Amino acid sequence: MRKYKCIIAGLMIFVIITGNAQTFKTFYGENKKKISEGILKDGKEEGLWKFWNKDGKLIREVEYHKGIPQGRVTYFYENGKKLNEGYVENGKKTGNYKEWFQDGTLKKEGKYENGEKNGVWKSYYINGKLKSEKKYINGKEYLQLYISAKGDTLVKNGNGKFLSKYPDGTIKAEGKYTNGQKDSLWVTYYSNGNIKSKGKYKNGIKTGNWVSYYKTGNIKSDLNYENGLNRIYYENGIISLSGNLKNGKKDGIWISKYKNGKIKKEGKYINGKKEGLHKTYFKNGNIKAEINFKEDKKNGSAKWFRKNGHPDIFGNFKNDTQEGIWTYWQTNKINGDSVTIKGNEGPYKNGKMNGIWTYWYPDGSVWKKGLFKNDKKEGEWIVYYENGQIYYKGLFKNGKEQGYWKSYYEDGKKKMSGFFKDAALDSIWTSWYPGGNKEYEIHYKNGLKHGDAFYFNSSGIKTLRETYTNGTLNGKYEVYYRDGSIKTEGYYLNGTKNGKWKEFTPAGLKLREENYIRDKRNGKSKQWYENGKLKKEAEYKNGMLNGTLSQYDKNGKLTFKAKYQNNNIIKIIKQRE
Known part of the structure; x- marks a missing residue:
């Protein structure tokens, strides 16, 4: 059922009939023909489901419980007759099983127990006559009875000479059964009469020399099962x-x-x-x-x-466990030529990385170096640029970044520094521009911004101040002009604007002053022109205009005044002439 659900949504149409907390669902393929239908309960198949092929022929019926086959499973020929039918319980075949020829004649019948054939199994010829009886005990097969197509009983009570033939009468297999098991010399043949295999059995087990052939007659195998x-x-x-x-x-x-x-x-x-x-x-003869x-x-x-003969991995084992120095090689193209050099190297102890490990760039310069302890990084680790300068360095404890860490630009100038606590950013982290001026300074706690965060431009002038509590904006917030003068200031509470917010010109004159509660404007709001004259004055409640709105021109003259309720004008007091 699962594979039918994976049909592209645009190519699938389904019909749903709902009732009693169950859904009867029918799926159709891209050719608009039915491909499956049944009940879904809590999104899983329940009860009898039917499946059809692309030509609309019923091919399978399965009983489900909670999305798992449980009960009868039946397969069909395209002519509508049953191919086989059995039962499943807890994912294993169980109970009666039957198989039919395409005309509906019974071909095989028996029982399963806990997923294995058990008891007597019978097979039949297409004319309905009995062909064989086999008995299964603890998963082992015993032939009890075999009757030829002509009606001759060849094996009875587990003993006799076995002979089977192809439809044209050519011998297919011949041998002997003793106590239900293959015994002595057995020969099998291809339909062209050539020998397929020849050898001896003892109590159903191959023994001694066995020879098999291809259909052409060429030898396929020459096996000695005990010695030779x-x-x-x-x-x-x-x-x-x-x-x-x-x-x-x-x-x-x-x-x-x-x-x-x-x-x-x-x-x-x-x-x-x-x-x-x-x-x-390798197939080219090179060692693998x-x-x-x-x-x-x-x-x-x-x-x-590698296939080209270059090394890939060199190491040592002790009782199937990696031990000692291991080298992993890398192949790179240099001036068009394939060159193999060390990629990384270090010691194993008891199957785990223990000791100093070194990693290299493709040009052979050291990339990084540090200590492993039982597969986990420990102590100081240093990572380098290809020119040999340190990129960053810091401490590990039990596989986690710990303590003070530093990083550098390729010319050796400091780039960033800060602290880790159990692999999480902690305390103050500072970053610098390539020119040496500070880029930012941020306080962290348990990997989250906590406290003040300051940002600067490449000239060293502060551009932004934020305040956080456990990763959420909480407290003072300030934006600055390039000269360092204040542009915007306000407060956050639990990630939302709260309290008084102000905006200023580079000269320090007010441009805007508003009050917020949880990101929504509340109370009086004022705006000014850059000449200091009042531009707009309004009253808000829950982010909407509620109260008086007044607008002025650059000379301070009132141009519009009105009363609002929930953003709607309820009265115009003054309108531009």
Whole structure:
């Protein structure tokens, strides 16, 4: 059901019928044909859902509970007849299962228990006659009865000679069953009559030498399941994999190859476990990895390479855990040539980064350097520019920035400084312009602006003052002209303008004076011309004009006066002549 919901919204139409807190929903595809329908309850499928293919044919019915298949699941052929039907409980197959031929004739039937086949399973020929009976015990299959298409009983009570054929009568498989298990020599064939596989079973398990072939007749594999040489081949005759088994376990050198005959992997095994140096290669023949093993665990030197032969990662293992110095290489283009140099390097202990680690720029100069303790940064870390000057430096504690930090411009002049507390900005942070003048000075607490924040222009003149409480504007707010004179002043309360706000000319004359409550103008509001004459006087309540509004020209003459209520004029007292 989930995949149907992912259809692009613009290409999907659905119909909803609602009732009793449930929604019956029908989805249509881009061709306007129905693709699914059923009940949604709290946004999840509930009860029986039906699904159709793009041609409008019913292909599946599923019973759901809380969006999960629970109950009957049925698949259909395009002719409308059932393909198979079973039941699901808690995500596992359970109960009776049936499968049919396309004409509706029963093909297979049995039971599932906790997701596994259990008990007797029967299969039938298309004419309805019994073909086989298999019994499943603890997940293991036992053939009890097998009847040929001609009606001959070949296996009875788990014993007998098995023979199956293709529709044209060509033998498909032949062998022996003993106590329900494959036994002795078995041969399978392709439809063209060529042998597909040949070997022996013992109690249903392959044993001894087994040989398989491609349909062309070329050898595919020559396997010895207990002891001896094992080989798998590509169809072109090149050996894909070769090595020996001893008591059913890999022993000695095992080699796998690409289809072009070049080695893909090679290494030694003892008693089924990797031992010594194991190598893998790229298809072009270049080495891909060299890793040392001891009793199937990585121990000692380990190296990885890029396809061009350049190094990628060099390191060491101890019992499958990274240990000692590890080097990670980087490949860069310099003057059009591919050059590989160290990218970063440092020690591991017990699989974790421990000790001094160094990182490099593509040109080989040091990028950053510092200490790790159990995979976490600790102590002083320094980051550099490519010219060798310090970019920034500071302390870490348990992987978090802590204490005093400084950063610098590329010419060595100070750029920024401040304090961290558990990776959060704390106390005063100061920044400087490249020329040396202060850019800002901000107080922080727990990573949030807290207290005064001052900003300056490149000449060192203050341009803005803000006051914060836990990251929210709260208190004095001032904006300054380039010469340092006050332009705007006011107050914030919990992030909103509150109280008296004023604006001034560069000469210090008032331009505006207003009162705010929670970002809305309240009370008297005045505006002045730059010559000091009153320009406008008004009364506000909750951000709207309520009361008298008076407007004046630059000479102080009244030009308009009216009474307002909630931004609406209720009386004009004076109007321009």
